[in-house]
Amino acid sequence: MISFLTFLVIVLGLITFGRIIRIFELSAELRGTDVNAVNGSDNKTNSLLLLIMGSAFVFMVFYLTYAMKDKMLPSSASEHGVEIDTLFAVNWYILFAAFFITHALLIxxxxxxxxxxxxxxxxxxxxxxxxxxxxxxxxAVLSVIIVYGISKWNKIVAPAGDDVLVIELYAKQFDWTARYAGDDNELGKASFRLIDGSNPLGIEYTDPQSADDILVRNEFHLPVGKEVVFKFHSRDVIHSAYMPHFRAQMNCVPGMTTQFHFKPIKTTEEMRVETANDKFDYILLCNKICGASHFNMQMNIIVEDETSFRQWLGSKKTVAEELKAAAPAATVEVKTDSLAAPADSAKVHAVTADATKH
Amino acid sequence: MSHDTHAHHDHSHDHDHGHHHEEGFISKYVFSQDHKMISKQFLITAIIMGCIAMFMSTFFRLQLGWPGQSFPILETFLGRWAPGGVMTPDIYLALVTIHGTILVFFVLTGGLSGTFSNLLIPFQIGARDMASGFLNMLSYWFFFVSSAVMIASLFVTGGPASAGWTVYPPLSALPQAMPGSGMGMTLWLVSMSLFIVSALLGGLNYIVTVVNLRTKGMAMTRLPLTIWAFLVTAILGVLSFPVLFAAALLLIFDRSFGTSFYLSDINIGGMALDHTGGSPILFQHLFWFLGHPEVYIILLPALGINSEIIATNSRKPIFGYKAMIGSILAIAFLSFIVWGHHMYITGMNPFLGSVFVFTTILVAIPSAVKVFNYLATLWKGNIVFTPAMLFAIGMVSTFITGGLTGIILADAALDINLHDTYFVVAHFHIVMGASAIFGMFAGVYHWFPRMYGKMLNKNLGYAHFWLTITSMYGVFFPMHFLGLAGIPRRYYENTNFPLFDQFTDINQMISMFAILGAAAQFIFFFNFFYSIFRGTKAPQNPWGSTTLEWTAPMKHMHGNWPGKIPEVHRWPYDYNKPGKAGDFTPQTEPMAPGEEESH
Incomplete structure (x- = not known):
């Protein structure tokens, strides 16, 4: 009934509206003018509106940029990110100048x-x-932008140095696993055919380099001031590993390995002070549409000093240790549980449940 | 030569006598081969499709503004996809995907080119119709069937395609990855294949017509800029759409016949798939090889329409006619060598990244030339603010705003942090979406009298413009900041990240502007359909234009002009030429002795 009445009101409204317009048109016809011909007052009104609305728009653009500055990402937490921020600022000033000049003239x-x-x-x-x-x-201006931009790009994607920490970020629908390369700093081989409940990354245990690898979920740690080489991988669809605070992003593509490296320069603690937010955490999130729970595919990142980092990593079991612990039981279930800490897996389930709830 | 346009046409014998035999309803309104009717068919189909896509956007804006809150209207429209009035993540992605697909392809490619190339090419070059009326009819009906298939895909089990309008595999290739990658995706691919056939038939026709059927005196350097834009657009389409066709075909193979063009090393749902050796990145190369020219297939017709409307309503010649043509050609050429800027973070060779930075930023030069030429045209003009002119000025504004942020995204080093965030959403909605739709609105307001012989209501047009531009910037401008704060696009909700909580109120404001903007379009829909039937009668040349379409009788007739096709003696921009009476000199007026051509 209510929807019928709503419908009736809309139809009557439209008819009334049509009639009103018709009255305007007829009365204009009587006066011998064309109701739809643009007249002097239209021109004056619209030029004035353009002036007012246009100026308001240009003002809002500048005002919002100023008002939003505290809501933007804090200054970069990685070495190359600082240069990206500068590059961005330079571009931003040039573009604002161009925006202002052209809009001022247009209006x-x-x-x-x-x-x-x-x-x-x-x-x-x-x-x-x-x-x-x-x-x-x-x-000329664009040449500067091009040369400056390409030089920074080349610097960012140049090969990493020798003293690096190697971490694999492994994506699947809808979570991340970080695999540390361990003492030998070499990741063991893996194959999508070996993936099962106890071996979510399909690691080839026969490869000796896999023995010291360490798998973590939900949160991974980085040492401050040390270059980290990330190898990205996906086992199902394309994901994108996005770490906004480090100005870092790379796609994770099934069937190939991609790579990005950066050097964190601020610990989580330092960032908490800088942002005056004691709950601040760096995050890794998925930034390529990957399915229903795309919006909730994340991992926390903790940046700390080298000593704490070593301590944290030392507390984690290597692949070999996991296998050994699981061996006596020799059942798949036990292996699965031992791979992720109980608390962690509970959290993962909570996340999945959350996602399906909506 | 152009007089026998219809040599192969059934009705040709009637033309020169000014009367013709009665056509049946079917051949006049349904399977029409007349460019004017086909143009109207494209426009109305596009308006309906656009309306559907617009509703989708208000639905997902409800979710984004008030995540998790129940809106009974969602359950009314989405049914089991929105139990309790809260949409599911699956349907959210589906809505985003179909919204993008419809607007990019059906409204701004098929709708924009289909409407205005069809209407204006024969009219403005002085031809009786398109080179092939039959192919033209096929082009519309392929478009129609393609639209119908796309709409049908909304109703299949599993829902419509949901992998984003770019449908990257493996997500779009594997039904296990998301429900929308089942039947919905199959229909999406079928629909796109039909769409490409339509675009190619149309495009070939436009090219052939412009090259062969120009009236006497209509040199290429006397073509209105609209026609230049449509011609170059058609060339872009004919060169790039086949590549998308190939991409779609290979994807169909991978999905249905077990090939591995795009798939390799996949383990999904606990199952290792047999596909090896393919590359998902190959699809992206093929897709964007069409996808980037596609941006200009959308934008160039809008720019062409703008040039015409700004010159006419400034009562001044367009500034730098030849530079405008040059910049159209430069943009078109560059558009083929910039596709990689969509792929900086796919792990492509960094050197290749630098090359694409270089070529992409070059596009800004011809774009800047166009903007400054528009400004110079306005300078010391005598501007008549028709609704069309307002939309044209609005389009210059969006083209500047969106174009400038494009320079940021073209910079690979900056793209690392902005790729796939709301900054990108803001950028392309302003530069491509708003600019092209403003161009399209401008075109509709300007040529509605030519299409229907009636005037659109002026005051409703003003209300439509001011509400649209306000809500458009209200929606998309703040999105730049969401992107700069690191919020990814295509997120069902941002509530899982404490970092993004501070944007709750801004997201609500954006949603409110989106609803206001959608409501404003009803003013247009009303005006459009009301004026078709009840609008005031249009005078012969309502805007005082120089171009040929206004010399043809306002009542449509097969063959456009009774008697001979007018001859052209000058370029189309002789507004207020010194020494001439009146404030415009039509293209058909012969040169006075001693008069020089203006450009």
Whole structure:
């Protein structure tokens, strides 16, 4: 009944509206004017509106940029990220200048030169000189942007040094696993065919380099001031490992390994002080659409000093230790449980349940 | 030569006598081969599709603004996909996907080119119709069937395609990965294949018509910029759509016939799949090889329409006609060598990344030329603020705003941190979505009299413009900041990250602007359909334009002009030319003795 009444009201409203317009049109016809011909007051009103709304828009753009600055990501927590921030700032200033100049001219011209009968517009079809100016000036500015941008890009993607920590970030629907390469700093081989409940990454246990690898979930730690090489991998669809505070992102693609490296320069503690937020945590999140729970595929990252990091990593079991612990029981279930700490797996389940609830 | 456009056409013998035999309902309104009717068919189909896509966006904006809150209206429309009035993550992704697909392909490619290329190419070059009316009819009906299949996919078990409008495999290839990758995805691919056939038939027709059927005196350097834009757009489409066709075909093979073009080393749902040796990245290369020219397939017609409307309503010649043509050509050429900027973080060779940074940022030069030429056209003009002119000015604004953020995203080093965040959503909605839709609105307001012989209501047009541009910037401008704060796109909700909690109120504001913007479109829908039937009668040349379409009788007739097709003697931008009477000189007016061409 209510929906029928709503429908009725909408239909009657439309009819009324149509009638009102018709009345306007007829009365204009009686006066001998065309209701839809643009007249002097339309031109004045709209040019004034353009001036007001246009200026308000330009003002809002600058004001919002200022007002939002505290909500943006804090300054970069990685070495290369600091340079990205500078590059961004330089680009941002140039673009704001271009935005302001072009919008000011657009609004000013549109508002000023509204139609006046007595006004004769200039016949100005072409000027090689002007056209050269506004081809060459943008070209020059853009050259700076291009050269500056490419030089930073080349620096960021240049090969990592020798003294690095190697970590694999392994993605699947809908969680992450971090695998530390261990003492030998080499990841053991893995194959998607070996994946089962007890071996979620499909690690080849026969490969001696796999013995000292360490698998962690939900949270991984990084030592401050040390270059970290990440190898990205996915076992099902494309995911993207995004670590916004470190200005780092790379796709995880099934069938291939991708790579990115950076050096964290601020510990979690330092960042908590800087952001005046004692609950602050670095995060890794998925940034490539990957399915229903894409919005909840995350891992915490803790950056700490080298000693605490070693201590934390030492407390984790290596693949060999896990296997050994699981061997006496020799059942798949036990192996599964032993791989992830009980608390962790509880949290994982909670996350999944959360995702399906909606 | 252009007089026998219809040499192969059934009705050709009638043209020069100004009367023709009565057509049946079916051949006049349904399987019409007349460019004017086909143009209207494209427009109305696009309006309906656009309306559906717009509703989808308000639905997912409800979820994004008030995550988890119950909205009974969602259950009404989405049924089991929104139990208790809260949409599921699956349908959220489906809505986002179909919203993008419809707007990019059905509204802004098929709708925009289909409507205005069809309407204006024969009219403005002085031809009786398209080179092939039959292919033109096929083009529309492929488009229609393709739209119908896309809409049908909304109703299958498992829901429509949900892997994003870019449908990257393996997500789109494996039904195990998400429910939308089952039947819904199959229909998506079928629909896109039909769409590509439509785009190719249309495109070939546009090219052939512009090249062969120009009236006497219509040199390429006397073509209105609209026609230049449509021509180059058609060339882009014909060169790039086949690549998408290949990509779709290979994806169909991978999905249905067990091939491994895009799939390798996959273990999903505890099962290792047999696919080896393929690469998901191959799909991205193929997709974006169409996908980037596609951006300009959407944008160039809008820019062409804008050039025409800004010149006409400034009562001044377009500034730098040849530079405008040059920049269209430069943009079109560059559009083929920039696709990699969508893939900086796929692990591509870093050197290749630098090359794409270079080529991508170059696009900004011809774009800047276009903007400055528009500004110079407005300068010291005599601007008539028709609703079309307002949308054209709005389009210059969105083209600037969105174009500038494109320079940021083109920079690979900056893209690392912004890729797939809301910054990207803001950028492409403003530069591609809003600009093209503003161009399309401008075109509809400007050429509605030419299409229906009626005027659109002016005041409703003003209300439509001001509400639309306000809500458009209200929606998309704040999104830049969400992106700069690291919020990824295509997230069902942001509540799992304490970091993003501070944006709750901004997200609500965006949603409110989105609803306002959607409501404003009803002013347009009402105006459009009301004016078709009840609008005031349009005068012969309502905007005082120089171009040929306004010399044809306002009442549509087969063959466009009774008697001979008008000859062209000058370029289309002689507004307020010194020494000429009146404030415009039509293209058909012969040169006075001693008069020089203006460009």
């Amino acid at each position: 000013y011209f549109a508002a000023k030169y509204y139609f006046k009968k007595e006004h004769k517009p200039v016949f100005f079809a072409h000027s090689t000189k002007l056209e050269l100016i506004w081809t060459l000036i943008p070209a």
